[in-house]
Amino acid sequence: MKVLLSFPLVIFIFLALTACGRSPFTNENYNPSQLVQGQNTLQGALAFPQQGLFIRPFWRNGPVVGDEGQLLIVVSDKDGHPKNPSGQLSLYLWMPDMGHGSYPVSLKQIAIGVFEASEIYFTMDGLWDIHFQILREGQVLEEIRWPLTL
Amino acid sequence: MASNTLKLIFSAFFFLELLNPSTVFGAACCGARATLPNLIVGDYRTQWNISWANAAITHQASSAGQVSKRQGNNQEVQETISLSGAYLISDLWQIQSQIPIRKNSRRTLNEEEQHTALGDISIGVAYEFLPETFYSAWKPRGFVFAFQNFPTGKSTYESDTKLGTDATGKGYGSTGLGLALIKNWGHYDGIFSSEYHRGWKERFQANQNTFALNPRYGFSSLLGAGVSPYQGNFRIGGTLGYSFEAGALVNQGRAEEKTSPKYLWDVGLNLSYLYGNSSLLFGYNDQTVIGKANNANLARSLLFSWQYFFER
Numbered sequence: 001m002k003v004l005l006s007f008p009l010v011i012f013i014f015l016a017l018t019a020c021g022r023s024p025f026t027n028e029n030y031n032p033s034q035l036v037q038g039q040n041t042l043q044g045a046l047a048f049p050q051q052g053l054f055i056r057p058f059w060r061n062g063p064v065v066g067d068e069g070q071l072l073i074v075v076s077d078k079d080g081h082p083k084n085p086s087g088q089l090s091l092y093l094w095m096p097d098m099g100h101g102s103y104p105v106s107l108k109q110i111a112i113g114v115f116e117a118s119e120i121y122f123t124m125d126g127l128w129d130i131h132f133q134i135l136r137e138g139q140v141l142e143e144i145r146w147p148l149t150l
Numbered sequence: 151m152a153s154n155t156l157k158l159i160f161s162a163f164f165f166l167e168l169l170n171p172s173t174v175f176g177a178a179c180c181g182a183r184a185t186l187p188n189l190i191v192g193d194y195r196t197q198w199n200i201s202w203a204n205a206a207i208t209h210q211a212s213s214a215g216q217v218s219k220r221q222g223n224n225q226e227v228q229e230t231i232s233l234s235g236a237y238l239i240s241d242l243w244q245i246q247s248q249i250p251i252r253k254n255s256r257r258t259l260n261e262e263e264q265h266t267a268l269g270d271i272s273i274g275v276a277y278e279f280l281p282e283t284f285y286s287a288w289k290p291r292g293f294v295f296a297f298q299n300f301p302t303g304k305s306t307y308e309s310d311t312k313l314g315t316d317a318t319g320k321g322y323g324s325t326g327l328g329l330a331l332i333k334n335w336g337h338y339d340g341i342f343s344s345e346y347h348r349g350w351k352e353r354f355q356a357n358q359n360t361f362a363l364n365p366r367y368g369f370s371s372l373l374g375a376g377v378s379p380y381q382g383n384f385r386i387g388g389t390l391g392y393s394f395e396a397g398a399l400v401n402q403g404r405a406e407e408k409t410s411p412k413y414l415w416d417v418g419l420n421l422s423y424l425y426g427n428s429s430l431l432f433g434y435n436d437q438t439v440i441g442k443a444n445n446a447n448l449a450r451s452l453l454f455s456w457q458y459f460f461e462r
Binding site: 019020021022023024025026065066067068092094096097098099100101102103104119121123124125126127131143 | 202204205206208210212213218222223224225226227229231253255256258259260261264266306307309310311312313314356359363398400404407409410445447450452
């Protein structure tokens with residue numbers, strides 16, 4: 001009886017360790033021209049009305065499914081002068097149709113009003129929202145979303 | 151020979167249980183949830199089953215119902231190895247459990263990621279409300295069942311890898327009720343199963359974003375038929391399944407949003423062979439054949455399972 005009970009467990013562990021991660025049904029044809037690219041539909045800038053600031057994002061890489069996207073973000077006042085928000089700029093990805101987000105985006109300030117976002121991973125095709133937030137002490141002061149379809 | 155037929159039908163039943171999109175085919179975030187029972191229908195007390203399923207996400211359906219093929223730069227394979235068992239506690243009552251281990255693999259142009267972890271464990275109980283006491287040409291055997299899925303696997307809501315391969319579970323528990331009918335006529339057999347479930351509300355913390363998820367409800371139905379040529383030890387079967395998951399309510403602290411509902415169809419073919427107290431099963435399942443789906447990843451899958459029966 002003990003052998004009969006332990007045999008399935010041994011097989012179970014063996015199979016768990018030998019799963020190969022491949023399938024005969026996947027398309028193995030890697031082709032950079034087939035990357036799922038998003039459309040940059042933003043006209044003009046996104047506004048934080050309470051702070052009187054505008055955000056202009058520029059894709060350095062992407063938006064693309066499954067590979068790293070990088071975004072240059074310029075925050076400016078109504079006259080177009082770069083300006084830091086009065087709070088911490090933050091952004092995250094959200095898929096509203098699915099109800100989930102993605103890997104945390106890294107954000108680095110490189111000049112006054114200029115930020116570089118990296119590690120932007122859209123894990124699947126579909127509608128995504130990039131949420132830009134201004135935070136102070138963990139509280140969201142203002143938030144805007146930028147919808148993208150990939 | 152009748153006992154053989156029942157065991158082969160049981161194999162088919164187990165196959166159906168393994169075709170459960172939540173445990174095998176759907177992406178952890180996106181597959182519709184369906185749970186079909188792992189029922190003992192033969193004259194035995196206990197059974198064990200070990201199975202291996204390999205599912206490749208080959209297509210995806212948008213929230214507008216458009217189905218598109220995935221490109222080679224976005225490969226996703228989910229392998230699930232499940233250990234499950236069922237035990238007859240009396241002539242009409244039985245209990246069951248399933249422990250899945252899942253390996254998710256993704257390859258994109260510049261990234262490759264794999265993760266293996268425990269999936270969502272489930273337990274269940276079934277009652278045979280229509281036992282086959284006397285022969286009837288039309289009356290099926292009927293079971294009602296209840297199940298409980300536990301969120302033991304990490305979910306896409308808690309994922310902290312770039313391509314989300316560490317998500318091996320749904321992230322929330324669910325409780326369900328269902329009905330299963332089986333009938334065999336000589337060489338032929340038919341199966342119908344349907345279930346309804348409700349997900350438990352859950353809170354998640356992701357980045358600076360805390361949100362509450364109410365998964366609401368879902369249901370699935372499955373129709374299957376098979377034939378054992380010459381009433382031998384082989385059985386060839388086919389299945390047609392449908393899974394629906396209502397749009398979840400997500401509250402990120404501002405306004406409550408509703409996600410798009412998910413549904414998909416799947417078609418399966420399976421071949422099983424009975425030898426002694428064991429049964430081997432090989433199956434193929436395809437969620438792209440019907441071509442009607444919404445807000446879901448669609449997979450083509452291979453399955454192999456071995457089961458062992460203990461007589462009463």
